[in-house]
Amino acid sequence: ICFVVTKSFLLTCCLPIFLMGMRYYFSRKVILHYLDCALHTDMSDIEQYYMKPPGSCFWVAVLDGNVVGIVAARGNEEDNTVELRRMSVDSNYRGKGIAKALGRKVLEFAVLNNYSSVVLGTTAVKMAAHRLYESLGFKHVGVVEHYALPGMTHSLLERMFFQLRYHRYRLQLREE
Numbered sequence: 001i002c003f004v005v006t007k008s009f010l011l012t013c014c015l016p017i018f019l020m021g022m023r024y025y026f027s028r029k030v031i032l033h034y035l036d037c038a039l040h041t042d043m044s045d046i047e048q049y050y051m052k053p054p055g056s057c058f059w060v061a062v063l064d065g066n067v068v069g070i071v072a073a074r075g076n077e078e079d080n081t082v083e084l085r086r087m088s089v090d091s092n093y094r095g096k097g098i099a100k101a102l103g104r105k106v107l108e109f110a111v112l113n114n115y116s117s118v119v120l121g122t123t124a125v126k127m128a129a130h131r132l133y134e135s136l137g138f139k140h141v142g143v144v145e146h147y148a149l150p151g152m153t154h155s156l157l158e159r160m161f162f163q164l165r166y167h168r169y170r171l172q173l174r175e176e
Contacts, residue, residue: 026161033151059105061098068093071102073109082110084120103136118171123164138169
């Protein structure tokens with residue numbers, strides 16, 4: 001279409017490069033804003049957000065003196081659920097069972113604190129993350145298309161070049 005409209009071979013060849021560059025720019029911008037938001041909210045004061053409230057906790061996986069993974073749990077008394085949050089494993093240590101061990105820790109915590117279910121949401125693109133949740137017993141319960149991360153500006157260009165799907169999972173521990 002570009003060539004038909006412009007009759008320019010050079011412009012036609014440069015357009016995909018320009019579009020990929022825009023996709024990279026806006027993806028990077030959104031992710032950096034999201035990280036900035038996280039570092040100025042719950043991750044800026046882990047103790048206050050995850051350790052002090054009842055029904056919440058935060059774990060750190062350490063291997064050979066290095067932090068290799070984290071996970072948090074945040075309880076919700078209203079619907080008797082606990083949310084698995086902030087699960088992350090250093091890319092150099094992935095595939096070694098660390099994420100599974102962290103996930104199990106949250107499940108143990110939920111059982112010990114008599115929660116009826118564990119919920120989580122993820123924007124993970126990698127199928128390995130989804131397989132991990134399913135291997136822990138979670139069931140996929142829905143997808144939100146065009147999900148907006150905290151820190152997004154919702155500009156037209158941002159929406160054109162950066163789109164996410166937000167997957168929701170639930171693990172029912174006991175019936176209410």
